[in-house]
Amino acid sequence: MRAPRFFTKQPLTSGAGIALQGNAAQHLGRVLRARVGDTVTLFNGDGREFAATINELGKREILLTLGEASSPITESAVHTVLGLCLSKGDRFDWAVQKATELGVGSIAPLVSDQVDFSIPENRLAKRVNHWQQVAISASEQCGRVKVPSVTSPVPLVNWVKTEATAEKWVLHCTDVGDAELPLPASSSPSDAALLIGPEGGLTNEEVAIAVEHGFSLLQLGPRILRTETAPVVALTALSIRWGEIPS
Template identity: 45%
Template sequence: MRRIYTGSPLSEGHHVELDENAAQHVGRVLRMQPGQELKLFNGDGRDYPATITEAGKKRVEVLIGKPEANLTESPLQITLGQTLSKGDRMDYAVQKAVEMGVTRIVPLTTEHCDVKLKGDREEKRLRHWQSIAVSAAEQCGRARVPDISPVMTVAQWLEHSRECDLRLVLHHRTGQSLESIAKPGHIALMIGPEGGLTADEIALAQKEGFLPVALGPRVLRTETAPVAAMSLCQWLWGDIGD
């Protein structure tokens, strides 16, 4: 059954007109017709079965059924600090992070980061990444869409992540492994750029309470590292091992 995200409030027994993005996807892209069924979610953690009552290219109305519990959210919260990268690498990192159960994604600018975003360009990219997060949530069955935060510097990120009870920075030149760490409830995970974090950045992160960890003897690309790290974290402390 098709799963569609909508920003509209959803309530059992009510007729709801889908917002512009959802209506366009259902009516113009999928070309669904009245009488067909789909599942909606709006980020409140539940799925809403719905039946299309009216369908056009710009306007779609549905009748909402009884909400269903959605059990796809991990008990482990992960806030990902991901250094900006060029091309579709950042898109890939956002998409796969959502699939792996990330709670929030914070784009970072670091010393070796070669992507500069300001003003309208930053706003456009944030909207683009949020759209990718929505599509990934639709595909993987999640009923909550992770938030994409505004771009932060390293100093801002270190301050922002203090709410987490475990803060990790990936660093291939350390002997610390994930298996030796006690089970956390909320992780902050810091990923560097292609050129890596500088020694000063790693030292500053350590000074602020970040623990350097390695995922093995190989150096991972910036878009691969968060997928590998979150897979291991979810296996050790989240819901993959279950």
């Protein structure tokens, strides 16, 4: 059975002691019913993970000793920035979770012309923190040793104009013949950006601005994908393109 994995913001050094508190301690003690001597895996996003042995179990704090570090190859060689327009309900959460599992490097929530709601200013920080926690939980589950950052929402046009990556794609239903993704690529870029619109899609003007700033049109088959499904399909296609998933 695989040892449970937990993310921590604390520095990690082999042989050092560490205390887990809050949700991690509660989950270990109350849900998993861990015991002294059990082993868990800790990581802090620097590309390594540590086996840690439980020394002491308290109601609010668990003390552990860190073992040797390892550097599993679970991260994509391509840092992909996902520009994803906001969606209602738990759809955005689901997209963040699945994008994290598929190795995305960072997620930029976007506000476009057809996003028909806004997040109140006094709730914005809490919402962004929630999305970040979704990414952390997904990284813990899928074995990643880095956690994608989730930024505060920005206007789509602003993001498009400032995003500077080696490859840039905008998902758009089009009849243009060269919008299909060539697979596989002759080589992988160091970084890439992927733009996906909201439930109502991107406007022609938004697509034109993206193309003007170096984005290539991308179409993934004849069907219209939901905004939370599109990142899964597109990121999988890009992973195949770059040779990370066998075609």
